[in-house]
Amino acid sequence: MATADADADAGGEYVEHPLVTDELLENRRYQVELADVAEHGDTLVCLPTGLGKTTVSLLVTARRLATVGGKSLLLAPTKPLVQQHAEFYREALSIPDDDIVVFTGEVRPDDRADLFTDARIVIATPQVVENDLVGNRIDLGPVTHCTFDECHRATGDYAYNYIADRYHADAGNPLVTGMSASPGDDEEAILDVCENLGLSEVAVMTEDDADVAEYTHDTSVEWKRIELPEVVIEIRDAINEVVADRLAELKELGITNKSSPDVSEREIQGMQAELRKLMDNDQSEGYQGMSFLAEIRKLRTAVTYVETQSVESLRRYFERLKEAARSSGASKADQRLVSEPKIREAIRKARDYDDLHPKFRRTRMLLAETLGIENGERVIVFTESRDTAETLVDFLSEHFRTQKFVGQSDTEGSEGMTQTEQQETLDRFRSGEFEVLVSTSVAEEGLDVPEVDLVLFYEPVPTAIRAIQRKGRTGRQAEGRVVVLLAEDTRDEAYFWKARNDQKRMKHELDDLKSAAGELEARLDQTGLDEYEDAGGTGATDGATDGSSGSGEASESAESAGAPAETGGQRDSGGSGDDESGSDDAAAPDDGGDGQTGLDAFAGEDVAATETDASEAELDGTVAAADGDDGIEIVADQRELDSTIARDLSTREGIETRLETLAVGDYVLSDRVVVERKTVADFLDTLTGGDRSMFEQVGNATRHYARPVVVIEGGDLYGSRNVHRKAINGALASLAVDFGASVMHTADEGETADLLEVIAGREQDDGDREVSVHGEKQSKTLPEQQEYVVASVAEVGPVTARSLLDHFGSVEAVMTATRDDLLEVDGIGDVTAERIRDVVGADYEP
Secondary structure: OOOHHHHHHHHOOOOOOOOOOOOOOOHHHHHHHHHHHHHOOOOEEEOOOOOOOOHEEEEEEEHHHHHOEEEEEEEEOOHHHHHHHHHHHHHHHHOHHHHEEOOOOOOHHHHHHHHHHOOOOOEHHHHHHHHHHOOOOOOOOOOOEEEEEEEEHHOOOOOOHHHHHHHHHHHOOOOEEEEEOOOOOHHHHHHHHHHOOOEEEEEOOOOOOOHHOOOOOOOEEEEEEEEEOOOHHHHHHHHHHOOOOOOHHHHHHOOOOOOOOOOOOHHHHHHHHHHHHHHHOHHHHHHHHHHHHHHHHHHHHHHHHHHHHHHHHHHHHHHHHHHHOOOOOOHHHHOOOOOOOOHHHHHHHHHHHHOHHHHHHHHHHHHHHHHOOOOOOOOEOOOOEEEHHHHHHHHHOOOEEEEEOOOOEEEEEEEEOOHHHHHHHHHHHHHHOOOOOEOOHHOOOOOOOOOOEEEEEEEOOOOHHHHHHHHOOOOOOOOOOEEEEOOOOEEEEEEEHHHHHHHHHHHHHHHHHHHHHHHHHHHHHHHHHHHHHHOOOOOOOOOOOOOOOOOOHHHHHHHHHHOOOOOOOOOOOOOOOOOOOOOOOOOOOOOOOOOOOOOHHHHHHHHHHHHOOOOOOOOOOOOOOOOOOOEEEEEEEEHHHHOOOOHHHHHHOOEEEEEEEOOOOOOOOOOOOOEEEHHHHHHHHHHHHOHOOOHHHHHHHHHHEEEEEEEEEOOOOOOOOOOOOOHHHHHHHHHHOOOOOOOEEOOOOOHHHHHHHHHHHHHHHHOOOOOOOEEEEEEEHHHHHHHHHHHHHOOOOOHHHHHHHHHHHHHHHHOOOOOOOHHHOOOOHHHHHHHHHHHHHHOOOO
16 A cells, blocks of 8 residues: 555656655656565565666655664665765755765775664665674664665675575564566576575556556567688687587596587586596596686687687787796696697687687678668677777777676676776766777676667677666667677577567566566565474464564564675676685585594583583584673674675674684684684695695784684585695695694585584683683793603603693702613613703703
8 A cells, every 4th residue: 555655756757755855756657666665575676677766666765764663774786876875865965965974995894884873775785795794893783774676686695695594583673675687597596596685566657557658668689690711710620620529538438428619508517516526536647637627617608709709809819828838836737728739729810810709790780771871870890708808998989989797796807897887988978978898797787878870789688687777778768779789690599589588578577476476475475484384483474564664574574583708717707896706516525433423522521521411503514602791702704705704604603703804814713713714625735736825824814813724615526626634734734843733624604604603602712711802822820831841852842841830849850860760760761861962961952
């Protein structure tokens, strides 16, 4: 049911609301209807690109601040998008500009904490908010409206999921709005996004809706087939011959029957799985095959460059491979690849080729047609590769005023753009200072890129979501045009047809979603009910209990429980810092046959001794946090946010996490315990790559903390690489004996988090120790120092040292004792007595 504010919105040419700037926002019925739905429940708002999803969120925010109070949080995946939203909110809302703050990584953490407390609206990148939540710098309790822009990103370990969980658990009166033009390729993907964000309502408007249709225009999509020149085909074929050679090697190993070089990624993954089986059995063929497979992956990337990008991009790629092959610790695959005669011939032909790619000429022709003959004003050219983007800018600048638009991260041989440079470039494009914007994926999502006459895809993109985002840059106020360039008989065609089919399916899904929203909401309600009952609930709920919190079952469940592809190395991430990297599948860890994990082994008898008292504890070997006002504190290094460990710990009852840039270690658990965490891959890299940094890190930990701990996390330490068992044992022995570190093995990040919780609890609750990020290595007592001095004499050891001190009574008496006197002590024989006298009595001769 609409509120009085919504009724006021529904009439007149402009939106009328106490917190909305007068005569600014056009009163579009479909936006008001979507806001009406989103105001009363946690809602997924689906609306085509360019039709004002942000306005919908702003209307909900204005209503919540006016009726419920508190503050609003708007999350967007990139810094340029955050800045754009902030400018719009400051213009459209009649509240002081200083009450609307921007959080990005450029704002100091301590400043963010103060700003968050005083702000009414916070607009931020998710990574920054995630950091601040893990570091306990901000409190989501007072946030009454949280918006997730481009919410289709809420999959896997992307920061949106963690923030949503924390928001539903921590906020006193939560309401969530998720916004996307393309929430997923199918219904299951859309459900996944909704469940991850705790959404129970779905509000969809399509271009077919009457209220929306008047604001949209047809966008024609054309594809232009490009024939590859003979030289490019020769270069490609030379590379493919090497791919075929490497497949033949794998065929001999019994890994594949594939011989054609057009091997798919799925087939490569299948080969990788077979090779891992050999490696798990410590068969050398597995390691040899993995090296061949690494070459095949690199060669497929090279083929993509020459077929679909440009010969110049291929040249740059090969130069990077040559540099990698010359570096210390270079892989055999890199070294073998660059020395392969067929590859060297392909490189020679690429150097001699005096053209780029026929796509370049076709791009120039299309731009001339649009900007010249048809008197167009602006064009966007999208490309997947930053190499290609920079080459296109150089090429097109001879005929058109052209600028690039890339992400903030620097890549080898290419500088990124700062947030300020990105914003200035968009402002200049909008004002007509130049007419062609060549962009990587950074401009795809949500940015207020000016209306353009042509969107040119230099190559197809293989996902429907990205194709829709790009297409949305045209056709908002006038009929638009989209052109896709496809190199014939290349993976361009496969990508195009996949995206086209996915796009059709998504449109059908959205249409079906709109007509069957009630059914989808029922599925979401059932999911929330299941979670509630799993968490200890006793019956069904019926959504938001008071009709205003909008939190539904998700927040009730939380209360009852107490509770992010680019070619080669040059794809552009958009500078958002949110690329997600996968990890290799890991086998279950070898527990040595005693059935104990590193966690159980560390806890030992102490865990067993506390089981009776800790009857409420989980039955997984962990110790429940002791009751106390302060709980357990764990300090994590900022760089550890690449893993989920700190996030996991921050959600556990009784644990307070804090983020610091640690000079020593990855986690500090007390004034004497610091933890250095290494994945199995990192640990083995130390042994094979000549990198001694691990031992330096542990050495630093030993100098600052009395009890350094090394956690090795992941699968089979002895079988995941072709590293000799003796080398691994030698490194483990060095860590334990030379550095005095406790070395422990965990299966995964979850088990590491469990282990850290146990150690921190033992140290802080049982041992009454405080956390110190600077360490506080304890001074030895007088008896300990005396034992240390005597034990160091002729390396007699601590047991013998105590016997000597008990017998003679002082260090001085031990040192002045004769050989015969020493022989009277239990455990001292002729050899030891002679060695002690030699050390004490012999002249010093350096």
